[in-house]
Amino acid sequence: MASMYCVKCRAKREDPNAQKVTMKNGKPALKGKCSVCGTSMFKIGAS
Numbered sequence: 323m324a325s326m327y328c329v330k331c332r333a334k335r336e337d338p339n340a341q342k343v344t345m346k347n348g349k350p351a352l353k354g355k356c357s358v359c360g361t362s363m364f365k366i367g368a369s
């Protein structure tokens with residue numbers, strides 16, 4: 323499970339459905355969704 327930070331809730335959230343994505347600069351990241359407010363969350367630097 324990925325632990326990410328929701329900037330809207332200003333709290334840590336975990337998203338079991340987080341997906342690995344590749345950013346435009348080619349770096350890996352995790353993309354998830356806050357289960358509370360629905361805001362997209364990103365975690366940069368995921369391997």
Ligand SMILES: [Zn+2]
Nearest residue numbers: 328331356359
């Ligand atoms: Zn949130």
